[in-house]
Amino acid sequence: MATQTEIRDPGTPQAAAAQDVMIHAEGVIKTFGEGAGKITALDNVTVDIRKNEFFTLLGPSGCGKTTLLRLIAGFELPDRGQILLDGQEIGHLPPYKRPVNTVFQSYALFPHMSVARNIGFGLEMQGRPKAEIKTATEEMLALVQMEHLANRQTDQLSGGQQQRVALARALAPRPKVLLLDEPLSALDLKLRKEMQIELKRLQGETGITFVFVTHDQEEALTMSDRIAVMQAGCILQVGTPKEIYNNPARRFVADFIGDINILEGELQQDGGAVLLPGGASIGALLPEGAARSGKVSIAIRPENMGLTAPDAADASLTGEVTNIVYFGAGHNVHVALDGGGEVLVRRAQTDAQVGAKVGLAVPDAVQVLVD
Amino acid sequence: MAERTPTQTPATVASPDPAAPPPRRRRRMKDLRKQPGFDTMAWFCLFCLYAPIAVLVVFSFNDNRSVVRWTEFSLRWYRAAFENDGIRHATWISLQVAFVAMVFATTFATMAALATTRVRAFKGQTLTYAVINQPLMVPEIVTAVSTLAFFVLIKQVTGLNGIGFLMLAHTVFCIPFAYMPIRARLEDMNLTLEQAAADLYGTPFQVFRTVTLPLMAPGIVAGAMLAFVVSLDDVIITLLVGGPGETTLPVYIFGQIRRGITPEINAVSTVLLGLSALLVSIFFLIGNKRK
Structure with missing residues (x-):
């Protein structure tokens, strides 16, 4: 699994100019344990994280996203491969020599220090003058709106407040990169939504590169400039939230993010079109390096499918409505295809009836998946 | 410091879970009672x-x-005991030995606790725990006899003598007692805190001084108390290893008893009891704090 499929936005040149790259990981391999219990946490990972971007590592638990974060922070050392930070090799430096700070999942605030001393800790360790530490701490307290709690002990704070202190503490030394290890997972839904917006604001105001780890696809889509979807120690696809959502290159990426219909088809015209089971032929979007003929899987989002009459000109597929589920913002229409299989169609309004024969309209071009 | 600002209320709703288990545990205890x-x-x-x-x-x-x-x-027996030169001398020896044993045993125990908890799991870790705690299991008389024989050998070879040998013996058997609470404290401590400190540019020494040491301090104090009490109360090893004039308070009491019990011994024992009880109480209070 050494190859990687990456869809880049058309305007960007293949290799982003070196001065735009903040973190460059090259061929990183990391294993834990020995013998039969050996686990490959990262399997030859190569990725570029750009300056001043909100970059998210997204994947299910055990996919290696936290390991990659810990390698960048220096809590683990790679078995093989390089990690460059702003052009400097840092892969084997101890954590305290890396201009990178972490917001931990458990926050890891020092319980024997006040909020203010927690925030100033990084600068204190760097041996900065007292006056500078004081100014920076006050600035950070203001940034996360915690001025009134400066002298509290950390165990007197709520979860959301601890979160803000952890952020302020990690931002105070002005690191080149801020690493966030599922920092919102301990918060309730409402607070989590607030903090998502807050994090995005902080990233914009500080101009620091954020690397965010999460297993929550909605969180990733909401906050990120770019997302890397990971599975089993590999990065499957890197792209903007729109690219990842609309043009998933891999079956796993398509499945992991949102609802999606996966249909079988056959490539035609040297990969320019795909033949659907019903006989209709539509345009094909091929991922880089995919085969240009043969049987393939294609992916269509439920909201990109339309319902028409079975004999209409734009009915690429036909089937029978089996169920209609109302969910507030719209309807999920389940359709059993005439050729076998089932698809989901999402419409704001629908006059379809259960048991009725319908035609399905699909986009002009559909995404072809690689397994 | 304790007053709550009204803005805090919506945020504190965040964690209903930690509140859940205690009622159940309380009910179970009630059932037993x-x-x-x-x-x-x-x-x-x-x-x-x-x-x-x-x-x-x-x-x-x-x-x-x-x-x-x-x-x-x-209070005449307390006065008598206080005016008894033998008792005064024995008390002074006891305090000296216990203090020296406490300082060194706690230092070594702290180092051992750090070396066995602040490292990656290594082969023979369980064996290491067993070896460190073994002195608790070895019959004290065996330790006493072997220490005596060992010291006689050293004294013959080097010609050295003095109370240092008794202090050394006490230090050794106090180490496992000091080690236990310190290790327990370190195992409770979240390793992420030290990682966070290192992440925030703390060198290994700075991390130890600003995070590890302050957080493990209650364990160290508890270990020191325990070491002090254990040294203060020891009879068997002191009886065998202690040279002439190196009579500690428990050994002095033991010697007096053979000539019959007097209320004077009762008075001294009561004072010793009070001191031990005080230190052990402090040990438990510190142990329960900041859990």
Whole structure:
């Protein structure tokens, strides 16, 4: 699994100019344990994280996203491969020599220090003058709106407040990169939504590169400039939230993010079109390096499918409505295809009836998946 | 510091979970206490534990030479004990030995605790724990005899002598007692805190000084207390290893007993008991703080 499929936005040149790259990981391999219990946490990972971007590592638990974060922070050392930070090799430096700070999942605030001393800790360790530490701490307290709690002990704070202190503490030394290890997972839904917006604001105001780890696809889509979807120690696809959502290159990426219909088809015209089971032929979007003929899987989002009459000109597929589920913002229409299989169609309004024969309209071009 | 700002209320709703388990645990304890005969059994056990001590303490205040027949309240035996040169000398030796043993045993125990908890799991870790705690299992008389033989050998070869040998022996058997609470404290401590400090540019020494040491301090103090008490109370090893003039308080009491029990011994024992109880209480108070 050494190859990687990456869809880049058309305007960007293949290799982003070196001065735009903040973190460059090259061929990183990391294993834990020995013998039969050996686990490959990262399997030859190569990725570029750009300056001043909100970059998210997204994947299910055990996919290696936290390991990659810990390698960048220096809590683990790679078995093989390089990690460059702003052009400097840092892969084997101890954590305290890396201009990178972490917001931990458990926050890891020092319980024997006040909020203010927690925030100033990084600068204190760097041996900065007292006056500078004081100014920076006050600035950070203001940034996360915690001025009134400066002298509290950390165990007197709520979860959301601890979160803000952890952020302020990690931002105070002005690191080149801020690493966030599922920092919102301990918060309730409402607070989590607030903090998502807050994090995005902080990233914009500080101009620091954020690397965010999460297993929550909605969180990733909401906050990120770019997302890397990971599975089993590999990065499957890197792209903007729109690219990842609309043009998933891999079956796993398509499945992991949102609802999606996966249909079988056959490539035609040297990969320019795909033949659907019903006989209709539509345009094909091929991922880089995919085969240009043969049987393939294609992916269509439920909201990109339309319902028409079975004999209409734009009915690429036909089937029978089996169920209609109302969910507030719209309807999920389940359709059993005439050729076998089932698809989901999402419409704001629908006059379809259960048991009725319908035609399905699909986009002009559909995404072809690689397994 | 304790007042709550009104803005805090919506945020504190965040964690209902941690509040859930305690009621169940409380109910289970109540159930146990409702078992028939629980109170009787508990009081009987406590009586067996403390009745002899209570008798000792009571008769230390008796204005009479007898330790079984009460006449009148008096502090004369405390005065007698205080004016007894033998007791004063033994107390001074005891405190010296216990203090030195406490300082060194706690230092070594702290280092051992750090070396066995602040590292990646290594082969033979369990064996290491066993070896460090072994002195608790070896019969004390065996330790005493072997230490005596070993010291005689060293004394013959080097010609050295003195109270240092007794202090060394005490240091050694105090180490496992100091080690236990320190290790327990370190195992409770979240390793992420030290990682966070390192992440925030703390060198290994800075991390130790600003995070690890302050957080493990309660464990160190508890370990030191325990080491001090254990050294203060020891008889067997001191009896064998201690040279002439190196009589500690428990050994002095032991020697006096052979000439018959006097209320003076009761008084000294009561003082020793009070001191031990005080230190052990501090040990438990510190242990329960900041959990």
